[in-house]
Amino acid sequence: MKHVVETTEVAGQSPNWLLTRLDDLVNWARANSLWPMPFGTACCAIEFMATAASRFDFARFGMERQAFSPRQADVLICAGRLPFKLAPVIRRVYDQMPQPKWVISMGACASTGGIFDNYAMVQGIDTIVPVDVYVPGCPPRPEGLLYGVLLLHKKIKGETVLDPELRREQPLDDRGLRLPPEQIDEISEPFGNSVHQFRSA
Amino acid sequence: MNPSVDALRATFGNAIGRALVARDGETIVTIGRDALLDVMRWLRDTAGHSYDYLVDVTAVEYRDGERPIELVYFLRSLEQRADLRVKVELPKEQELVVDSVVGLWAGADWLEREVYDMFGVTFRGHPDLRRILMWETYAEGYPLRKDFPLRGRFSRAEQVRQALGANPEAHYSMEELSIAEAFEELPEDMRERLRRGERGKIPFSE
Ligand code: SF4
Numbered sequence: 279m280k281h282v283v284e285t286t287e288v289a290g291q292s293p294n295w296l297l298t299r300l301d302d303l304v305n306w307a308r309a310n311s312l313w314p315m316p317f318g319t320a321c322c323a324i325e326f327m328a329t330a331a332s333r334f335d336f337a338r339f340g341m342e343r344q345a346f347s348p349r350q351a352d353v354l355i356c357a358g359r360l361p362f363k364l365a366p367v368i369r370r371v372y373d374q375m376p377q378p379k380w381v382i383s384m385g386a387c388a389s390t391g392g393i394f395d396n397y398a399m400v401q402g403i404d405t406i407v408p409v410d411v412y413v414p415g416c417p418p419r420p421e422g423l424l425y426g427v428l429l430l431h432k433k434i435k436g437e438t439v440l441d442p443e444l445r446r447e448q449p450l451d452d453r454g455l456r457l458p459p460e461q462i463d464e465i466s467e468p469f470g471n472s473v474h475q476f477r478s479a
Numbered sequence: 480m481n482p483s484v485d486a487l488r489a490t491f492g493n494a495i496g497r498a499l500v501a502r503d504g505e506t507i508v509t510i511g512r513d514a515l516l517d518v519m520r521w522l523r524d525t526a527g528h529s530y531d532y533l534v535d536v537t538a539v540e541y542r543d544g545e546r547p548i549e550l551v552y553f554l555r556s557l558e559q560r561a562d563l564r565v566k567v568e569l570p571k572e573q574e575l576v577v578d579s580v581v582g583l584w585a586g587a588d589w590l591e592r593e594v595y596d597m598f599g600v601t602f603r604g605h606p607d608l609r610r611i612l613m614w615e616t617y618a619e620g621y622p623l624r625k626d627f628p629l630r631g632r633f634s635r636a637e638q639v640r641q642a643l644g645a646n647p648e649a650h651y652s653m654e655e656l657s658i659a660e661a662f663e664e665l666p667e668d669m670r671e672r673l674r675r676g677e678r679g680k681i682p683f684s685e
Contacts, residue, residue, distance in 0.1 A: 362642035365642040366643050396631075400639065453640060454643050459637070459640070
């Protein structure tokens with residue numbers, strides 16, 4: 279027997295034509311006018327500045343204006359290592375940014391703690407704010423950061439305006455954490471060479 | 480050997496301990512902890528010595544657990560173009576307390592706070608002895624001590640929780656912000672916080 283697919287059924291399963299056009303338009307606009315909030319804390323910020331300056335010039339990708347106010351920013355770029363003392367600061371900056379918002383973690387330190395597997399350093403900013411794109415490197419070259427930005431464009435172009443997650447704030451839970459403690463411990467585990475680093479009396 | 484050492488011995492006698500010349504040619508002199516303020520004042524004020532510049536204050540703890548913690552004062556005389564390193568030994572069995580030299584060199588303020596923060600040495604008479612590098616609610620101890628584990632004492636999750644619970648605005652005292660005069664114009668909640676001397680709060684810590 280021939281299986282007939284009703285048009286109403288198809289419409290129920292896939293986003294309708296109008297909506298995809300609208301998504302295309304909105305995402306095109308969003309992706310090409312990302313205003314970055316630079317959160318430069320260490321050496322990676324030097325490469326970030328190089329990316330912003332004339333030779334690499336991320337204004338070519340719509341990041342013409344750096345928003346030094348979180349209220350006017352779309353993407354938080356954490357460029358450099360994050361000490362625990364700055365953790366509440368980056369969290370507050372993130373909370374103050376309007377939805378939709380994205381985060382790029384630039385460099386080994388911001389992504390994993392890098393070589394600083396010690397008492398003072400956050401082991402990856404994803405224990406504190408959600409991260410969309412990780413850019414590896416120590417520091418990443420400007421091309422690397424630009425590639426990360428292009429990946430973020432790609433991600434944004436796959437979003438749909440109807441997705442409620444885009445507008446959902448993700449506050450800290452009642453323990454004052456973003457992730458369950460076991461998960462934080464697990465992603466903060468030493469790896470690579472730092473497994474052998476040890477110091478005590 | 481820096482001539483100030485002989486002059487110190489002549490003036491203070493037994494309070495002056497070993498003296499030696501380091502590899503870089505600088506003289507190191509060890510003094511008793513009780514004589515610290517007198518010796519320092521003498522070094523600063525005596526003509527012909529006048530160590531008017533305190534370059535740094537730091538501390539050393541040795542791997543050998545028996546050895547005392549050493550406080551190191553780097554002095555420079557701009558007039559004599561001379562350098563002198565003064566050391567004070569603090570045995571670990573006793574309380575780590577020493578007189579503050581902020582009254583002699585105002586620049587010692589933050590240097591002593593750093594030694595306090597990292598080594599837990601208390602400076603008697605310091606006007607504002609608070610942590611300076613770590614945040615004020617930091618509860619894990621003194622990171623540069625040899626018995627401090629490299630990754631800290633708490634689990635990573637606990638460290639993140641405590642860090643996120645700190646109030647990022649509470650690192651400043653009224654004096655540092657020089658807002659004492661503007662106090663009345665501040666928003667009510669900020670005034671209240673300053674009045675209580677609040678330094679951040681850790682949720683569910685009690
Ligand atoms: S990843 Fe490398 S360049 Fe970037 S902040 Fe860390 S140490 Fe510096």
